Amino acid sequence: MELSQLVVQTCLDGVVLLRVSNPPVNAISTGVRRALLDAVEQADTDSAIRAIVITGAGKSFMAGADIRELGLPAQPPSLPDLCNRIENCAKPVIAAMHGVALGGGLEIALSCHYRLAAEEVKLGLPEVLLGLMPGAGGTQRLPRLIGVESALALMLSGRHVLAKEALLLGIIDRHVLLGDAAAAGVQYAHELLNAGAGVRRSRDAEGLKDHAAAQAFLDEARNVLAKKSRHLFSPHKIVEAVQSALGMAFSEGLTQERAAFLSCLQSPQCEAFTHAFLAERAVSKAPETPGAPPLPVMAVGIVGGGLMGAGIAVSAIDAGLCVRMVEQDDKAAARGLANVEKVFAGQVSKGRITQAGMDSALKRFSVSTDYQSLKDVDLAIEAVFEDMNVKKMVFERLNLTCKPEAVLATNTSYLDIDEIARTVSRPERVIGLHFFSPANIMPLLEIVVAGKTDAQTVSTAFEFAKKLRKVPVRAGVCDGFIGNRVLAVYRAAADHMMEDGASPYQIDRALRDFGFAMGPYQVADLAGGDIGWATRKRRAANRDPNARYVQIPDRLCERGWFGQKTGRGYYLYPQGSRTGEEDPQVLAIIDEERRRVGIEPKRFTDGEIVRRYLAAMINEGANVVFDGIALRPLDVDVTFLHGYGFPRFRGGPMKYADTIGLGKVLADINEFSVADPLFWKPSALLVDLVGRRAGFATLNNALS
Numbered sequence: 047m048e049l050s051q052l053v054v055q056t057c058l059d060g061v062v063l064l065r066v067s068n069p070p071v072n073a074i075s076t077g078v079r080r081a082l083l084d085a086v087e088q089a090d091t092d093s094a095i096r097a098i099v100i101t102g103a104g105k106s107f108m109a110g111a112d113i114r115e116l117g118l119p120a121q122p123p124s125l126p127d128l129c130n131r132i133e134n135c136a137k138p139v140i141a142a143m144h145g146v147a148l149g150g151g152l153e154i155a156l157s158c159h160y161r162l163a164a165e166e167v168k169l170g171l172p173e174v175l176l177g178l179m180p181g182a183g184g185t186q187r188l189p190r191l192i193g194v195e196s197a198l199a200l201m202l203s204g205r206h207v208l209a210k211e212a213l214l215l216g217i218i219d220r221h222v223l224l225g226d227a228a229a230a231g232v233q234y235a236h237e238l239l240n241a242g243a244g245v246r247r248s249r250d251a252e253g254l255k256d257h258a259a260a261q262a263f264l265d266e267a268r269n270v271l272a273k274k275s276r277h278l279f280s281p282h283k284i285v286e287a288v289q290s291a292l293g294m295a296f297s298e299g300l301t302q303e304r305a306a307f308l309s310c311l312q313s314p315q316c317e318a319f320t321h322a323f324l325a326e327r328a329v330s331k332a333p334e335t336p337g338a339p340p341l342p343v344m345a346v347g348i349v350g351g352g353l354m355g356a357g358i359a360v361s362a363i364d365a366g367l368c369v370r371m372v373e374q375d376d377k378a379a380a381r382g383l384a385n386v387e388k389v390f391a392g393q394v395s396k397g398r399i400t401q402a403g404m405d406s407a408l409k410r411f412s413v414s415t416d417y418q419s420l421k422d423v424d425l426a427i428e429a430v431f432e433d434m435n436v437k438k439m440v441f442e443r444l445n446l447t448c449k450p451e452a453v454l455a456t457n458t459s460y461l462d463i464d465e466i467a468r469t470v471s472r473p474e475r476v477i478g479l480h481f482f483s484p485a486n487i488m489p490l491l492e493i494v495v496a497g498k499t500d501a502q503t504v505s506t507a508f509e510f511a512k513k514l515r516k517v518p519v520r521a522g523v524c525d526g527f528i529g530n531r532v533l534a535v536y537r538a539a540a541d542h543m544m545e546d547g548a549s550p551y552q553i554d555r556a557l558r559d560f561g562f563a564m565g566p567y568q569v570a571d572l573a574g575g576d577i578g579w580a581t582r583k584r585r586a587a588n589r590d591p592n593a594r595y596v597q598i599p600d601r602l603c604e605r606g607w608f609g610q611k612t613g614r615g616y617y618l619y620p621q622g623s624r625t626g627e628e629d630p631q632v633l634a635i636i637d638e639e640r641r642r643v644g645i646e647p648k649r650f651t652d653g654e655i656v657r658r659y660l661a662a663m664i665n666e667g668a669n670v671v672f673d674g675i676a677l678r679p680l681d682v683d684v685t686f687l688h689g690y691g692f693p694r695f696r697g698g699p700m701k702y703a704d705t706i707g708l709g710k711v712l713a714d715i716n717e718f719s720v721a722d723p724l725f726w727k728p729s730a731l732l733v734d735l736v737g738r739r740a741g742f743a744t745l746n747n748a749l750s
């Protein structure tokens with residue numbers, strides 16, 4: 047695009063309006079920086095111009111640096127140079143913000159002399175969410191403007207603030223309630239000129255005057271980070287940069303900030319976070335959508351009001367949809383209603399919604415035992431027991447009752463959706479919508495496309511996910527789809543290590559140290575051991591008799607130790623506590639099992655635990671891509687980031703594999719396969735990629 051198109055200029059009565067135009071979000075690309083610098087320099091030297099207003103075209107001010115340019119060699123002018131030039135202007139510069147003013151966008155605004163914003167604006171410095179930090183004066187100007195406490199809180203959380211809060215904090219000077227921000231900016235410029243107001247630079251603001259208080263906030267932030275963000279790189283750099291703001295001259299602080307910013311930019315964490323950001327956008331686009339616009343979904347039917355049905359109902363009600371639930375009898379219907387009410391009541395008690403909000407939400411919800419209540423729904427979701435015969439019966443009823451175009455979805459975790467689809471006369475409308483528990487909270491939604499599912503059904507499911515603010519990942523039919531299929535394999539790898547000598551507590555600790563939110567045995571205790579036990583029993587008849595099968599989990603389940611809900615599982619949960627304590631009796635059971643199968647326990651280092659667990663996850667992730675169950679490796683990454691607590695700063699298992707090198711992963715698998723060749727079979731895709739010296743990323747690029 048020509049530079050003149052990237053910044054559109056209009057001038058009236060001595061005030062020039064510079065409108066940045068780089069759709070869709072006015073990312074600050076190299077071209078935008080050049081064009082804005084040219085325009086600012088020209089305006090500053092043009093004697094006919096008395097004030098400059100910077101704004102954004104379309105829906106936004108500016109959404110920050112161009113994320114797609116992050117890995118590329120830097121091109122001049124740099125964003126800090128642009129910001130300094132703006133701040134050094136000899137005539138007043140006003141930022142007029144609307145939509146989003148994020149990252150570099152807000153840094154540009156901070157280098158302007160005055161700032162106003164439309165009411166709905168979202169302001170923030172979200173760089174930390176990309177493994178970065180503000181690198182164009184944000185860490186130096188913002189604390190001077192609003193003080194260390196508020197500035198750190200914004201930069202360390204990356205959260206957005208609306209105009210009202212920004213005004214209170216002192217980030218903006220004016221808040222535009224009505225009308226367009228650019229016009230208000232021009233009007234503000236005239237008022238300033240009329241009042242004889244001159245330039246007013248953020249670098250001269252006095253927010254750091256109380257040195258001792260500022261230092262205390264910095265010390266406190268360091269303490270919190272040491273506990274809560276020990277794995278992360280950039281938050282620590284943010285604190286260092288703000289420390290420079292406190293102890294150094296502005297220009298020196300800028301130099302320190304730049305050095306810290308570049309160290310973040312070059313860190314593997316920045317690459318991983320950026321991968322996650324772009325992968326999330328890639329998964330949200332169904333390949334089918336362009337050719338098959340989605341059907342409107344206003345009313346949703348849910349069959350089954352247990353744990354999942356109730357959570358899905360809450361999620362859909364929260365999205366403003368009407369929900370009709372069907373249960374098998376009056377008692378179960380009353381329980382379904384109570385389950386939904388309980389979730390809302392929990393939100394009221396936590397202050398997330400008001401009682402009036404709950405009452406109005408529940409007006410969109412009804413429960414019945416009569417399938418006729420579903421005759422007008424646009425989408426029906428089955429969430430009954432995980433039993434093929436029960437599911438088939440429900441689908442037969444849905445087929446008879448629901449309108450012909452309605453989408454019929456199943457929330458099954460493992461069952462064959464093609465087989466379910468065979469029970470209806472419209473298999474093209476059958477799809478899997480695999481929610482995760484708790485369904486109103488967990489962001490992941492696997493959209494499982496069966497053999498006969500048509501394009502419109504797929505695009506409707508993706509649109510539905512968007513309404514529910516879920517992260518959709520397209521999956522194919524197989525036992526466990528993407529997530530649970532891979533989970534079964536790495537969980538088995540963990541069980542093998544447990545039987546071979548590692549304690550479940552060491553395994554959990556090693557994986558938490560790697561960055562997982564929880565280890566596999568904490569997850570098992572939270573989810574409830576009975577679910578996995580039922581699945582294992584169901585699969586027992588088809589299990590390969592030569593495959594290794596660790597019986598320790600069964601020994602716990604036989605005692606009724608299902609985890610948190612029964613007060614003990616791998617851990618003890620005295621008096622309903624949610625933080626588990628290590629249990630010597632569990633260790634004794636494990637020892638007993640080792641003796642029974644004749645295993646002499648060996649020591650595992652934490653590093654080896656991580657190596658085996660990740661190798662199992664990556665290898666099965668590769669199989670899932672190879673079999674066409676996941677579209678690309680990035681779909682596996684997003685599944686694990688949003689459904690299985692994989693550390694975001696590592697980008698997902700497939701991204702992590704690329705980071706350490708696929709050759710190393712394959713070498714690990716080959717090493718482990720010496721002892722157990724049946725379990726450790728290298729994926730054909732992994733072998734192929736290593737042979738071609740390629741990474742998983744090459745398969746992402748082909749499709750995104």
Ligand code: COA
Nearest residue numbers: 070071073109110111112113114146148149150172173327
């Ligand atoms: N640079 C480049 N592209 C960006 C971008 C940026 N800073 N921010 C958003 N985009 C792109 C997205 O990749 C997406 O592109 P696609 O349509 O090709 O997939 C498009 O803009 C729309 O973004 P999306 O997130 O789908 O829209 P939204 O309306 O839900 O959210 C934002 C808009 C700006 C709030 C959100 O994209 C965001 O938070 N962006 C990152 C902001 C940021 O971190 N800035 C600091 C960068 S260092």
Ligand code: NAD
Nearest residue numbers: 350351352353354355373374378429430431432458459483
């Ligand atoms: P649940 O036992 O809590 O609830 C099932 C509900 O279905 C019960 O309320 C029951 O009364 C009702 N039901 C049974 N037969 C019915 C029928 N014929 N008509 C109407 N209602 C009927 O089970 P859940 O944990 O909510 O699981 C439901 C489904 O979701 C299963 O397929 C499960 O595999 C899947 N799932 C569960 C989880 C999880 O973490 N629990 C996660 C993802 C998916």
